[in-house]
Structure formats: structure tokens, C-alpha cells
Amino acid sequence: MKSIKNICCIGAGYVGGPTMSVIAHKCPHIQVNVVDINQHKIDLWNDKDLSKLPVFEPGLQEIIAETRGRNLFFSTKVDQAIDQADMIFISVNTPTKTYGKGKGQAADLKYIELCARDIARVATSDKIVVEKSTLPVRTAQTLQSILHNTGSDVHxxxxxxxxxxxxxxAIDDLLQADRVLIGGNDTPTGQKAKTLLSEIYENWIPKERILQTNLWSSELSKLVANAFLAQRVSSINAISALCEKTEANVDEVAKAVGLDSRIGSKFLKASVGFGGSCFQKDILNLVYISRSLGLNEVADYWEQVIIMNDYQKSRFANTIISEM
Structure with a gap:
């Protein structure tokens, strides 16, 4: 495998757009093609009016203005971008399943599988395929099954x-990342692929912050990181209910607890509960994986974080109704 000269990212959403913009910004020697089948979304990424970008993040417009048309391109030409790329990032949506086995908890991998089939169909040369979407542990096995049974000689x-x-x-998180996690096979070609991806990030991230692991550790680490953060939110919200009954001040309790260096102050702000697109989805995924492996007590523990979050939202709503 030679050094990476051409990157393709399938998925021009919240993760793909900003991540590829920063890579293009910090690696002007690499051509970055972001592709999506949604023409409207691509049109917004290409609009001269940068206020119309489909993602708003402080600092993103300035980076797009510098890189777009230089070494960063947005298009719907998926097959062409796959064929030309040395490295392909998969950055598509992985919503919670709404049907079938695992409904309401497991991640729906249909878009990931579609990407793999497109790559397998189009590729005529060896490729490094990078999972960028948040995925359940062992998803790479599914990708390997699809990609390695193409009948071609492509590796x-x-x-x-x-x-x-x-x-x-998001932009600051990319530019000043606490860590970059790269998981891959512990084989000579797997190690080489990890090194090539690491070299891209080393253009702006200190090498000591780039952690190389096996595939399964990397996949699971993302779910666990979000689960731990969500668990802290639910923990302080549980304490907020206790504070209201005892006339303690939850902000003062959180400050006192957060000053313990073993715990830290982040994600200890009592609130209505956590929202967003990641925490609940990822914890439910963790619950489903644990239960499917027969680890019912582990599943019950993490499911309680969701139950606590729902309780906090209901408690807040009931307080409003009572006060009114």
C-alpha cells in the first residue's frame, strides 16, 4: 500500500462533511471527494452562499471557503469517487431499527451494507475501507463478508x-481531538492500513494521541464512551430529584463532586435529560448487544440509564403542570 492520495467519503452528513473538510484543510496534498445520493444536500454543500451549508458548526464555513474546489469536492458521483479512491470512509446514518429482530434497540445497518455492496461492485483496485459511522461491535465482520466475497482479486x-x-x-473536536481511535486487523496489511490512516491525522494531531487497537475494541469504545457520558447525566439527574426532596442544591453538590480529580466536572449538570441523536441510540444498541450475548444483568444496568432519563423528562413535565 502506498501513501494515500485520494479519499472518498460516502455520506455528506453531520459527520462526513465536517470531518472531510478538516482533513482537506490539514492535508492539501490529498484530494477529498464527499459523495451522497441526496442531490439537494450536495447542492447545499456546493452553494456559493456558505450560510446555506446543511451543517452549521463554528469554523466550518471558513474551512469550506478555503478548501472547496481546491482539494475538497462534493458530488453525487458515487461510483467514480469509489473507483478513484485509495481510502473510502463510510459515514452514513445508522438509526435504531424500527422493525424485525432488535426493533427499538439494535442499530439498522442497511445503509452500511448498501455502501459495502457499492464498493464491492465498483472497486477495481485495493482499497482501505474506514468505518466512520457509529456501529455496533463486530460490524466489520459484516463488511468483510460482503467485500471479500466479490469474486474479484481486489483486497x-x-x-x-x-x-x-x-x-x-465539532470543528474544534476535530482540530484539537483528545484522541483518535484507529482499529484494524493485527496482520501485516492491517497494520500498514492503520499506519496510513494514522499518517493522515499526524498532519495535525500529535502521534501520542492516536491510539491503534484491534477492530472490535475500536467499535465498542465509541458505544462505551457515549454510554459513560449518558450515565453521568442520568446519575446527576437522579441526584437532582433527591436534592429537591432534601433542600440540597444540586449545582453545589455537582461542583463538590466534580472537584474530585477522579471524577471530573464534565457532564454533571442536572437538566431535563440528555437528547441528541447519539446517547439514547448508542445505549440501546449496547443493551441489545449485551442481551443478545446472554448478559442480561449488564443489559439491565445500561437500560436503567434510559429509564432514569425518561423519568427526569416526565418529572420535569409533571412539575410544570403542577406549577401551572
Whole structure:
């Protein structure tokens, strides 16, 4: 495998757009093609009026203005971008299943599988395929099954590179990442692929912050990180209910607890509960995986975080109704 000169990202959404923009910004020697079958979304990414970008994040417009048309391109030409790429990022949506086995908890991988089939159909040269979407552990096995049974001589090396972005700070999260996680096979070609992806991030991230693991550790780490953060929100919300009954001040309790260096102050703000697109989806996924492996007590523990979150929302609504 030679150094990476051309990157394709399938999925021009909240993760794909900003991530590829930062890579193009920091790696002007690499051509980055972001592709999506949604023509309207691509048109917004290409609009001269940068206020119309489909994603709003502080700092994104400035990076798009510098890189778009230079080495960053948005299009619907999926097959062409796949064929030309040395490395392909899969950054499509993985919603919670609304039907079949795992309904309401498991991740729906249909878009991931469609991407794999497109890559397998189009590719004529060896590719590194990078999971960027948040995925359940062992998803790479599904990708390998699809990609390695194409009947062609193309070799696909699969990596896991989960994102750790928060709404409102995504660009800073990318530029000043706490860590970059790269999972891959512990084989000579797998190690080479991990090194090539690491070299891209090393253009702006210190090498000591880039952690290389096996595939399964990387996939699971993203779910666990979100689960731990959500668990902290639910924990402090549980304490907020206790504070209201005892006349303690939850903000003061949170400050006192957060000053313990073993715990830290982040995600200890009592509120209506956590929302967003990741925490609930990822915890439910973790619950489903645990239960499907026969780990019912583990599943019950993490499911309680969701129950606590729902309780906090109901408690807040009931308080409003009572006060009115």
C-alpha cells in the first residue's frame, strides 16, 4: 500500500462533511471527494452562499471557503469517487431499527451494507475501507463478508475510526481531538492500513494521541464512551430529584463532586435529560448487544440509564403542570 492520495467519503452528513473538510484543510496534498445520493444536500454543500451549508458548526464555513474546489469536492458521483479512491470512509446514518429482530434497540445497518455492496461492485483496485459511522461491535465482520466475497482479486482492508464530535464544537473536536481511535486487523496489511490512516491525522494531531487497537475494541469504545457520558447525566439527574426532596442544591453538590480529580466536572449538570441523536441510540444498541450475548444483568444496568432519563423528562413535565 502506498501513501494515500485520494479519499472518498460516502455520506455528506453531520459527520462526513465536517470531518472531510478538516482533513482537506490539514492535508492539501490529498484530494477529498464527499459523495451522497441526496442531490439537494450536495447542492447545499456546493452553494456559493456558505450560510446555506446543511451543517452549521463554528469554523466550518471558513474551512469550506478555503478548501472547496481546491482539494475538497462534493458530488453525487458515487461510483467514480469509489473507483478513484485509495481510502473510502463510510459515514452514513445508522438509526435504531424500527422493525424485525432488535426493533427499538439494535442499530439498522442497511445503509452500511448498501455502501459495502457499492464498493464491492465498483472497486477495481485495493482499497482501505474506514468505518466512520457509529456501529455496533463486530460490524466489520459484516463488511468483510460482503467485500471479500466479490469474486474479484481486489483486497479490502477494513478499519474502524469512530468519531467523537459534539454539536456546536465539532470543528474544534476535530482540530484539537483528545484522541483518535484507529482499529484494524493485527496482520501485516492491517497494520500498514492503520499506519496510513494514522499518517493522515499526524498532519495535525500529535502521534501520542492516536491510539491503534484491534477492530472490535475500536467499535465498542465509541458505544462505551457515549454510554459513560449518558450515565453521568442520568446519575446527576437522579441526584437532582433527591436534592429537591432534601433542600440540597444540586449545582453545589455537582461542583463538590466534580472537584474530585477522579471524577471530573464534565457532564454533571442536572437538566431535563440528555437528547441528541447519539446517547439514547448508542445505549440501546449496547443493551441489545449485551442481551443478545446472554448478559442480561449488564443489559439491565445500561437500560436503567434510559429509564432514569425518561423519568427526569416526565418529572420535569409533571412539575410544570403542577406549577401551572
Amino acid at each position: 479490502f482492508e477494513i478499519l474502524s475510526n469512530p468519531e467523537f464530535l459534539a454539536e456546536g464544537t
